Amino acid sequence: MQVSLSWLSTHLDLSSYTVPQLSDLLTFAGVEVEGIEERGVTTDKVVVAQIESFVQHPNADKLSVCQVNDGTGIRQIVCGAKNFKAGDKVPLALPGAVLPGGFAIKEGKLRGVDSMGMMCSGKELGLGDDHSGLLILDAETTIGTPFNQLVPSDVVFDLEITPNRPDLLSHLGLARELSALTDIPLKGQRDYAKTSTKSKSAADDQVALRATDVCPLYTARIIKDVKVGPSPEWLRRRLESIGLRPINSIVDITNFVMMEMGQSLHCFDLDKLHGGIVVRNASEGEQMLALDGQTYTLLTDDLVIADPKRAIAIAGVMGGEETGVTEATTNVLLEAAWFTPSNIRRTSRRLGLSSDSSYRFERGIDPQQVAGGSELATKLILSIAGGTAEDVLHVAGEVPALTGEVTLDEDRARKLLGTPDLTGDEIHTILEKLGLGKKAATKHESRWHIPSYRADLQRPVDLIEEIARVIGLDRVPSKMTAVAVPSDATDRAYDFAMTLRQALVNRGCFEAQTLRLIADVQLPDTLGGGTGVAVKNPLSEDHTTLRPSIIPGLIATAALNIRQGADRLRFFELGRVFLKLPNGNSREEERLAILISGPVSPSSWHARTPHAADIHELMGIITNLPGLSRVSIEPKAVKESPANFLLTSELRAGNRNLGWIAQLHPSRTRDISARHPVYVAELLLSALRQGSTGPAKFEELPRFPGMTRDVAMEVPADLPHAKVAAFFASQKEPLFIASEVFDVFTDPTGQKIAKDRKSIAWTLTYRSPEKTLESAEVDAAHQRILAALEKALPATVRR
Template identity: 35%
Template structure:
């Protein structure tokens, strides 16, 4: 919300400085985002008198001007065709920064003639695009005076952030009310005098959608002269970033910011004899004032005549009924549109406008008729004409909201002990009513504060006006006991997994918790996960998996030149709408090559084993019993069926899935492969068993040397290698510490339907060193168990 200091002072009588005003605004909850004070930027520019303008001796289009700046006579070479003796213009001395040409001036020679400074055009001052000549000032402009003051450009522009609970601050009058309540002056907003109509309005007004538009008021003003706005109005609109269009349009824009009251004007010659506020039917088309044509989905609030739509109520008017320089008779609309309906219409159509911004937050319904009277008076004063009597369709909403209030709640809820009289004074200065009875105190909420619903809201208003800085600081009580851990098991696991994956060389990414529904359905999404109010049409479904977003992020990084990408994310995925349908997942994605670029260690493309290593590392960090994990197939369909797997505790408890991404899935995501990914289901990891206290088990170190023995088995090609490992480990769980595969061979010397699997078993003695016979006995058990489990035989 932008406004100028002089504009504010049209509503607030104050002696406060600009700094005091901005500090107070932030203190009362209207945070100042920026202050643009043109006096500082335009300070070097002064009014100057051109004494002489002689032709340049070496250039036909240049003139050598003698300029009286009030501080001396300066020579300036100027190329403007209107530079002449006797005129007054704007002079920029050497050392000045000229914003329109982004240059700091310094003395120079132009075609051999000394030139110090510049006579400026409007474009060089960033006042307009006009640059055919230099600025000409009035003959009575005092020499040496500040150009900013002479031109009325010395008005600071204040930009404040508006929170959704302060729609009243979307008008300068509302901001003045808050500042006056904070002790910075007195509200002087002019009273609105009704304008008596002299004839009946020839255009009938109806509202056929009372839920969307409860009240629609209008009047006809005939005989107006629509032209450029007066200079003061244009300057105010330009200062806040609005482009002046015409007097009638500028007045509606001015009152939108001045009183937070959106209004609209129609060329009466372009509309029918009856104007309706109604709900749209599917497929109606509206050519709006922004130059776009919108098609309705049905249910939007339309302003229409008998020939069709004239615009979207509370959002944007239509181009066909807009006013122009030829407009003579104008219908002025002042209506109140329901906030939720207005927000839905604007979001559905993708229209952002000042009117929508205010209506969806809550415009003062009691200002419908006063707003119409105010713009009527301004049109009659500035454009002439004759006004009809007002016609009203529907009923003005009159919310009579009263809240029981206990003044002691300011201390108990807000921490600030104020006298009851002070609380009352603050609320009344903000427009609240204070009523006392035997039953207690009732506070009547003003019509422009739809955000106030309860006692806590009243306390908040009292605190912000009195000052949050006055709330005393209270130290939290010191606890003598040792604090218990505050993180849950899931939170601790998530943090450990993040550290682990970062140590594995992956970079953490934080992606959206939603995605495009087409992509989501390819990864297990369904209709229940659709969002009713998405922030973007491309993010309309909750994510069923973290992998798609990570793969797309990796693809974007490679498109920008990254040779290899390794990303991970720990976050929720969704399979339904119930709380238990949300699961915590750690996902990783690798793309491109892995390994250093070195002759000794050649790089290679990532493969499924890289993803498996990431999954196992994450599971170990989360406290899963990785020594008991079993590898199965059955990874989700977006993985390559022959290059993927799952990590399980038993056949049914899946802790992770990993592997190379399926080519079709990569094609759907528009990413070139190979890409490998892993998903660790942190919620499926068993909770640690606690026996007795919270202490750790005693550390047990063995100083006896371990023994390794290698075995090679001939087994059927269709048998998983995991079966061999599982069988070998189960041969003697006490002494067999680990079993690893180091070779798989198929080819010459092995039957076509078989394969050779070589494993290394590590045997760890417990009490004493193994004897040879004990080692042979354990090895015999391993051979027997593997042959029994696989039907194979020890390779001789």
């Protein structure tokens, strides 16, 4: 909301405060100052002057040398503007003037010619943005008049009023707050809660109030024989200073009253009404053409102001076009009412129609000021637009009681604020300054009457908040309590995740964080087979679905980096995925995804182009992850690899699914212009973590040396390594303790070994816990294993 300092100053004298001090005052009262604009000049040293004559500057093409009458005599001014002629009146800043922004005017020479001041543009005086030339003033203005008499200076604050403080949405409301904070008294001649106009219950044919639940109070007053025209200058200037456009005197007055004291009003053209006012719910599908030129379709939840024939306003939101006040209007009906905030909010949101009026009603205005707002507007209309007003205010319904009394336990206040030294007197002073009335007080407790404009104060804690706001946090001591709370599974999961991250960083991987909302077209990049959760109201087709897998995001990350010229891709992401369950529910789980592509190491003088990673590189990264060091991983090809992948395999540890690994399909790889094959894996964090539970148990070190024997064998090319490993793992030979593959050889040309065969070599380790083995014992055990090997597998051992 824009607030004018000069307007505020009609309510209290703020001259002892500088603009920055006022800004701080508001800030620490909980009103955020989003902008400050200083307009016009305060100094008397900017005056109206007349340009008598001018000539071209002898040393500069773009400058003129002007002879200017400042009211006391002729001055020579060098000027760069071009938009003037002899005889024009302009603002002249005399030496010693300080313009907005701190620019000080001095006598001086410009390119060797004396200049005794500066003629100003509007922008230089803080008036608008026009810097194209001098501000040419009305020919009628008097030479020598201080410019600030012509255009009074002002400071406009752009304030963010929090939704709990609708009472601050007017100049009076802010003045009241500033008065409480500064002890500067309100000038006080205006108390809008008191009126001198008589009220009278409205007859049913004047105001028929059919919806007291959402409109507890409606008032109407008829003013006849008005003459609608442009508003006087003071009114136009007030509205313009806070960014409102003057329309006509009647509309301007209602806007002025709203910004002055918070009551939103509406004026109808009485002659366009077909009878009295009816306040009722709209009928389903009822339509109304509003003042903004749009036709709105209403529902029965919406409240309308109507005449006996049709709706003439969407209550509290916007008036109707047909009954609006125009220059032709002579008789008006002035509405002042109190509408239930939630109802106005619902209608405004549903229609996507917000106005200054709905903004105030949906936050809650002061019900005690409804009649006062009507009275102020009536007075202004009579004085500006003339006419005669009915001598009574027609009132339907009752002033709602929104506030009552609140009892404050002052010990509790001190305890919650952490200020044991805060005295009862201090508390009482603060609350009284804020307009609360003390009804009773004991040593530890006080009872307070809440003013009608502070409907936000309903509970003791609301009063404590007021005290905190006024004393400020500087008054509150800083206390530090460290409390020992036992950690839980979330803590352990976090620590494990950080260990994983560090391990991957150490392997040269970069951590990505991609958006959890992905596009439908990314879904085929999902690994792990889940279905994501679609959002009902996505912002764009790029972000429609909560990801069922992290891989789509990593592929997009790969694509972006490839576009930027990256060749070697090493990315991982650790985060949440969302899986739609068959019963319609969803499950969220944490996963780790890895994507690698390109050279195994960065290019360097050691190796200009290191060979590109293959799937075993990725498998190597996985098997060395924390949590997997004591786990044997068995990849198991899934029956139908998703279309965007090849080699898709589930990674299993016993019965436990750890995740999936795959190669990105070459066609998808070409899609993203990757120069090397792309490999991806997605792992379940909970499954990884199972492998890392508990402290490791020490195993006695072997006391005797082991012996090794190698075996080379030829097997069919399609015999998986896992089968051979499983065979060795199953051997019960007592001395045989370990086996490891150390060579795999194939020859696609078929020259060294048949194409459908491969040669593999293993080294087997033998050891006894009791003694140093003899060669002969080892040989015998080895031969027994080889014999079993040839029996169990289609292998030919080379002897």
